[in-house]
Amino acid sequence: xxxxxxxxxxxxxxxxxxxxxxxxxxxxxxxxxxxxxxxxxxxxxxxxxxxxxxxxxxxxxxxxxxxxxxxxxxxxxxxxxxxxxxxxxxxxxxxxxxxxxxxxxxxxxxxxxxxxxxxxxxxxxxxxxxxxxxxxxxxxxxxxxxxxxxxxxxxxxxxxxxxxxxxxxxxxxxxxxxxxxxxxxxxxxxxxxxxxxxxxxxxxxxxxxxxxxxxxxxxxxxxxxxxxxxxxxxxxxxxxxxxxxxxxxxxxxxxxxxxxxxxxxxxxxxxxxxxxxxxxxxxxxxxxxxxxxxxxxxxxxxxxxxxxxxxxxxxxxxxxxxxxxxxxxxxxxxxxxxxxxxxxxxxxxxxxxxx
Numbered sequence: 001x002x003x004x005x006x007x008x009x010x011x012x013x014x015x016x017x018x019x020x021x022x023x024x025x026x027x028x029x030x031x032x033x034x035x036x037x038x039x040x041x042x043x044x045x046x047x048x049x050x051x052x053x054x055x056x057x058x059x060x061x062x063x064x065x066x067x068x069x070x071x072x073x074x075x076x077x078x079x080x081x082x083x084x085x086x087x088x089x090x091x092x093x094x095x096x097x098x099x100x101x102x103x104x105x106x107x108x109x110x111x112x113x114x115x116x117x118x119x120x121x122x123x124x125x126x127x128x129x130x131x132x133x134x135x136x137x138x139x140x141x142x143x144x145x146x147x148x149x150x151x152x153x154x155x156x157x158x159x160x161x162x163x164x165x166x167x168x169x170x171x172x173x174x175x176x177x178x179x180x181x182x183x184x185x186x187x188x189x190x191x192x193x194x195x196x197x198x199x200x201x202x203x204x205x206x207x208x209x210x211x212x213x214x215x216x217x218x219x220x221x222x223x224x225x226x227x228x229x230x231x232x233x234x235x236x237x238x239x240x241x242x243x244x245x246x247x248x249x250x251x252x253x254x255x256x257x258x259x260x261x262x263x264x265x266x267x268x269x270x271x272x273x274x275x276x277x278x279x280x281x282x283x284x285x286x287x288x289x290x291x292x293x294x295x296x297x298x299x300x301x302x303x304x305x306x307x308x309x310x311x312x313x314x315x316x317x318x319x320x321x322x323x324x325x326x327x328x329x330x331x332x333x334x335x336x337x338x339x340x341x342x343x344x345x346x347x348x349x350x351x352x353x354x355x
Contacts, residue, residue: 003268003271003272006267006268006271006278007264007267007268008060010267010278010281010282010285011060011061011264012038012060013282014101014282014285014286014289015038015061015062015063016038016063017100017101017104017286018063018097018098018100018101018289018293019036019037019038019063019064019065019097020036020100021096021097021098021099021100021101022065022093022094022096022097023036023052023065023096024096024100025092025093025095025096026065026067026082026093026096028092029085029089029092029093030079030080030085030089031067031068031069031080031081031082031085031089031093032051032067032068032080032081033051033052033065033066033067033068034051034052034053034066034067034068035052035053035054035055035064035065035066036052036053036054036055036063036065036066037054037055037056037057037063037064037065037066038055038056038057038060038063039056039057039058039059039060039061039062039063040057040058040059040062040063040064041057041058041059042057042058043055043056043057043058044056044057044058061260067081067082067093068080068081068082069081069082069083069084070082070083072317072320073320087308087311087312090308091305091308094301094304094305094308095294095301095305097293097301098289098290098291098293098294098301098302099290101286101287101289101290101293102232102286102287102290104286105232105283105284105286105287105290106228106229106232107228108279108280108282108283108286109227109228109229109231109232109283110224110225110227110228110229111224111228111279112228112276112279112280112283113218113219113223113224113227113228114218114219114220114221114224115216115218115275115276115279116216116217116218116276117216117217117218117219117276118214118215118216118217118274118276118277119154119155119156119214119215119216119217120154120155120156120210120211120212120213120214121143121153121154121155121210121211121213121214121215122143122144122145122152122153122154122155122157122158122210123141123142123143123210123211123213124138124139124140124141124142124143124144124208124209124210124211125140125208125209125210125211125212125213126140126208126209127139127140127207127208127209128207128208128209130207131189131205131206131207131208132186132187132188132189132206132207133186133206133207133208134207136184136185136186137182137184138173138175138184138186138206138208139177140211141177141211142175142176142177142182143175143176143177144158144173144174144175144208145174145175145176146172146173146174147161147162147171147172147173147174148161148171148172149172154217155210162188162204162205162206163203163204163205164203164204165188165190165204166190166202166204167187167188167189167190167204168187169187170185170186170187171185171186171187171188171206172184172185173185173186186206188204188205188206189204189205189206189207190202190203190204190205191203191205216276232287235284235287236287236291239287239288239291240291242256243291243295254344257341257344258341258345259338259341259342259344259345260342260345261342261345261346261349262341262345262348262349263285265345265349266281267281267282267285297330297334298323298326298327298329298330299327299330299331299334303327303330307323
């Protein structure tokens with residue numbers, strides 16, 4: 001029950017942030033916002049403030065902003081209507097949702113670096129037999145603090161250096177063992193592996209895994225803003241590359257895509273691990289939601305932006321009937337994809353949920 005509440009709260013925050021972006025830009029360009037709803041279906045309760053009614057509806061996983069004149073067939077010709085505005089102003093309203101999710105992801109990443117990013121230390125937890133580290137004399141609980149004259153404090157730093165090694169030249173490791181400082185020369189073993197996109201690459205390994213020793217690395221505000229921005233840009237690039245590989249067949253859909261059920265499971269697991277982990281999964285979901293919504297696919301925000309681009313080029317909008325037909329086809333395709341992904345999530349995560 002607690003996991004369900006956490007999942008509901010996280011999804012609600014994502015939806016509210018997205019719809020607030022649409023509403024803020026609509027009001028900014030002079031469009032009347034009649035209703036802001038968290039959820040779909042029957043109204044449960046709400047409050048009216050100014051020209052806008054704020055409500056909570058029966059089905060919580062979703063939401064919408066109802067603007068004056070957002071249906072081309074019901075236009076009254078008043079300047080406060082959505083379709084009375086120029087393509088540029090309508091673009092700003094449509095883009096407001098995903099852009100706000102993107103900004104919120106940046107805020108969350110920045111907050112994580114301020115609160116403290118969980119990182120593994122360089123303490124050795126396990127050694128693989130017959131691999132270079134074990135053969136050289138490294139032992140469990142040794143702390144590797146320097147490689148080739150470069151200090152390493154976190155496990156990711158250690159992994160990045162070792163994986164880049166070609167194995168031709170031994171690495172010079174300095175290790176703390178109790179009160180002693182020991183020196184080792186280790187030539188990594190080079191193996192073939194696959195990256196997150198399924199592409200083969202060569203990496204160096206020495207056959208060690210980390211001890212379950214986590215520290216929280218904190219940064220000041222300016223460092224956190226810089227690190228948060230870098231993390232956002234890096235993940236944005238990876239996300240678009242992943243979408244491209246999915247479209248071109250470079251990544252298998254079944255293993256690579258997760259829907260609402262899978263996301264709910266990941267949120268629940270993150271909540272069990274701690275608040276910082278929950279913030280991290282929220283940041284990743286906000287980023288993914290922003291990127292996904294901006295794809296030029298009908299019924300998504302990116303699809304509406306595509307129609308605006310066509311309108312700008314043609315000098316007149318695509319007919320409502322044409323948009324309706326394209327939207328219905330896109331909706332059926334999206335429903336089919338959602339069913340497939342949901343079934344995939346059930347088969348993938350149900351065994352873990354039963355534990």
